[in-house]
Amino acid sequence: MPNNQTKALLHGSMMVAIFTLLMLISAYVPFIRIVSLIFAPLPIAWYSANYKRSSSVFVAVVGCILTTLTTGLIMLPFAFVLALLGVVIGNAINQKKSKLYLFMSSGVAVLLSMTIVYVAYVQFTGINMINISMELFRESYEQSNELTKTMTGQEAFQPELIEALLKTVELTIPAIVTLSAFMTAFIVMTFNLPVLKRLGLDVPKFPPFQHMRLPRSILWYYMIVLCINLFMRPEAGSTLDIIVLNVSYVLWMLLILQGISFIHYLISKKGMPNAVKWIATLLALPLSSFMILLGIVDLGFDVRSLVKGKTKE
Incomplete structure (x- = not known):
C-alpha cells in the first residue's frame, strides 16, 4: 500500500508539472498556444484513467492552483475547463465507458465549466461580455452602413434587418454555446485519445x-x-x-x-x-x-x- 501511494503521489506530481508547463506555454508562447491548450487535458486524463477519482480531482485542483500562481488569474478559467475535461475523459476510460458516453460526458463537462466561468466572471467584474459584444456588433454594422451610404448613397443593410439579425443571435446564444462546448470536447478528444492509446490505455474507438x-x-x-x-x-x-x-x-x-x-x-x-x-x-x-x-x-x-x-x- 505505501508503495502504491508513493507511486500515485509521484505520478500526480509529474502530471501537475506537465499540465502547468502546458498552461505556461499557452500563456507566453503565442505561436503554439492553441496546440498546448488542446493537449493540456492529456496529463490529467492519463492520471485520472489510472487512479481513483478523488486523487484525480485533487491533482486537477493543484494544477489549477499552480497555473494561477505562475500565470496569474488570466489563465485560471482555461485551466479549470481543461482540467475538469481531463478528469472526465480519464474517468470514463477508467470505467470502460462507451465512446458515446465519453463524448457526451466531455461535452457536458465543458458546457458546465464554461457556464460556471462566465457566471463567476460577471459576478466578480460586473461586466456582461454578451451585451458588450452585441453593442460592438451593432456599432460595426452602423458604421458600415454610414460608410456605404457616404460612398454609394444607399444603405448596405436595412436597420430592421440588422436588429432582427442581432436579436436572433442574442436569442440563440445558448445553442451557440452548447454547440461550441461539444465541438471543443470533440477536438480535444480527437487529438488526445490517440496519444492516450499510445501510452497504453484502452481507449474506446470511434467508428468512421x-x-x-x-x-x-x-x-x-x-x-x-x-x-x-x-x-x-x-x-x-x-x-x-x-x-x-x-x-x-x-x-x-x-x-x-x-x-x-x-x-x-x-x-x-x-x-x-x-x-x-x-x-x-x-x-x-x-x-x-x-x-x-x-x-x-x-x-x-x-x-x-x-x-x-x-x-x-
Whole structure:
C-alpha cells in the first residue's frame, strides 16, 4: 500500500508539472498556444484513467492552483475547463465507458465549466461580455452602413434587418454555446485519445464518420419542436420561444451532420475517392435544408441497407 501511494503521489506530481508547463506555454508562447491548450487535458486524463477519482480531482485542483500562481488569474478559467475535461475523459476510460458516453460526458463537462466561468466572471467584474459584444456588433454594422451610404448613397443593410439579425443571435446564444462546448470536447478528444492509446490505455474507438448513426429519438424531439411551432406558436421573445429556437438549432445541426454522414457512406459504397467526400461536404453546407431532410430520411428509414444491397448487386 505505501508503495502504491508513493507511486500515485509521484505520478500526480509529474502530471501537475506537465499540465502547468502546458498552461505556461499557452500563456507566453503565442505561436503554439492553441496546440498546448488542446493537449493540456492529456496529463490529467492519463492520471485520472489510472487512479481513483478523488486523487484525480485533487491533482486537477493543484494544477489549477499552480497555473494561477505562475500565470496569474488570466489563465485560471482555461485551466479549470481543461482540467475538469481531463478528469472526465480519464474517468470514463477508467470505467470502460462507451465512446458515446465519453463524448457526451466531455461535452457536458465543458458546457458546465464554461457556464460556471462566465457566471463567476460577471459576478466578480460586473461586466456582461454578451451585451458588450452585441453593442460592438451593432456599432460595426452602423458604421458600415454610414460608410456605404457616404460612398454609394444607399444603405448596405436595412436597420430592421440588422436588429432582427442581432436579436436572433442574442436569442440563440445558448445553442451557440452548447454547440461550441461539444465541438471543443470533440477536438480535444480527437487529438488526445490517440496519444492516450499510445501510452497504453484502452481507449474506446470511434467508428468512421460515414457510419455515424444518431439515436432515432432525435426525430421525436424534432417532431415535438415542429408541433410546438405549428400549433402553439409561442410568442416572440417568450421563454418557450427561446427554448424552442435553441433546441431547433441544435437539432438542425445534428440532422445536418447525419445527412453529411449518409453522403459519405454513399460515396464510400460507390468506391469514389476521399476527395469527393470533402467536395460533397463543402457543397452540403449551403444546402443545409436538403441535408436536414436527408438526415431525417436516413434516421427514419433503413436507406443504408437499400444502398448496401444495390452495391452488392
